[in-house]
Amino acid sequence: MESKIKEVPMEDPEPSKSIDFTDTKIAFSTKSDKELKNMGRLFALMNKSALVNIGSKLGLLAFKLRLPFVDFIVKKTIFKQFCGGESLMDCQNAIDTLYRHDSLTILDYGAEGKSSEEDFNRVMEETMRAIEFAASNNSVPVVSTKITGLVDNDILIGVQNGDPQSEHQQRAYDQMVERVDKICKKASELKVGVFVDAEESWLQEPIDDLVMEMMAKYNHGKVIVYNTYQLYRHDKLAQLKSDHQKAIKMGFLFGAKLVRGAYMEKERERALEMNYPSPIQPDKESTDRDFDEGVDYCIRNYQQIASCCASHNVESNRKQAKLIEELGLQKDHPHFNFCQLYGMSDYITFNIGKAGYNVAKYVPYGPIRDVVPYLIRRAQENTSVTGEMSRELSLIKTEIKRRGI
Secondary structure: OOOOOOOOOOOOOOOOOOOOOOOHHHHOOOOOHHHHHHHHHHHHHHOOHHHHHHHHHHHHHHHHOOOOOHHHHHHHOHHHHHOOEOOOHHHHHHHHHHHHOOOEEEEEEOOOOOOOHHHHHHHHHHHHHHHHHHHOOOOOOEEEEOHHHOOOHHHHHHHHHOOOOOHHHHHHHHHHHHHHHHHHHHHHHHOOEEEEOOOOHHHHHHHHHHHHHHHHHHOOOOOOEEEEEEOOEOOHHHHHHHHHHHHHHHOOOEEEEEEOOOOHHHHHHHHHHHOOOOOEOOOHHHHHHHHHHHHHHHHHOOOOEEEEEEOOOHHHHHHHHHHHHHOOOOOOOOOEEEEEEOOOOHHHHHHHHHOOOOEEEEEEEOOHHHHHHHHHHHHHHHHHOHHHHHHHHHHHHHHHHHHOO
16 A cells, blocks of 8 residues: 655755755665655655554564564565665675765664673674775775674773773773774774764763774874764764864864764653753754754864764755855865765765765664664654655655656
8 A cells, every 4th residue: 555655845945056955866766666665665654653663662572582574574674775784795786886876885884782792802803894895895985883882881881980990891991992993903004984983971971082092093194083973962062173172282183973863862861860961952953053063163174174964954964065165165075074874865865976075875784683773773763853754755755756656
């Protein structure tokens, strides 16, 4: 049965000189007729918050119970939409398709929240393999890594809280630092960028400190290491500027990936339960303001900062593109970057790429059971950005009509 897709006005009130985000022919040029219709049905379902919440809980339960049919269903639906494959080699088809349509690839091994030394070392080794793979592939300039895949969360929480560390805990922390250093060293040797993902506020501080340490060590002549700044936190714009000033004083280049954020509800609930001030902005307008100011700051300081506007908000992408144009800067300068998640916001990605800017898709991969937490978060995030989701659904419907299918 065809899903009903809500129509959203598609006017572009302030069109960029180069980018038409409503060009559906370009936006969905990677999709066959069948794929486009399947995408429309999937996104329409994911736009229903109650359905997503129930499905997420049932999906996690089914995986815990190891029900045999679950892998097959997930692989044919959300895994296929949002992941490049179960291995690096599986991703090659997605990488090649993206490249043919003016998009680069950021590889992201989807494991997170691991708990054993064996798991941590496996994530490190897989990340280093991804770096080697990227170095041999011109269309993969960056890999992404999560510190929570390299150490137990409790170790990071203890360090942030200033708790006394046992010998075992200190050794675990030191081993994590060694893993991160090995990843960054390999990336530096092979001239591949590394995006370090952001985490929850209660374990983010030691990550920030470590990433700055890695930047100071490896960001000379070329930006290798990037930290991620979640601008839905009210303190992150100030930290972005402060970290940049530290980089100037210490004589290294600065790398910043700007996102709005991924843990808002969890952050607010924990702050309420534990009776401390929420680190989250009071409203969406404050987040949008700080995000766009962060983009402006990075672009205007591009000689020392390589930045990435990692956003599914069409206005933020438009503003970065317009600022680059207004300042008369080189569109494809290596310090100016855009990226969106694989399987989402194709109307942003492919129209930016067609206009000559550096844009990439974040392509997660890994065994289905390992990337389920990521996939569930994608589904839940989609329900929380209804304006952009409705916009994308409307564009899918427009393209279906244009093709006459």
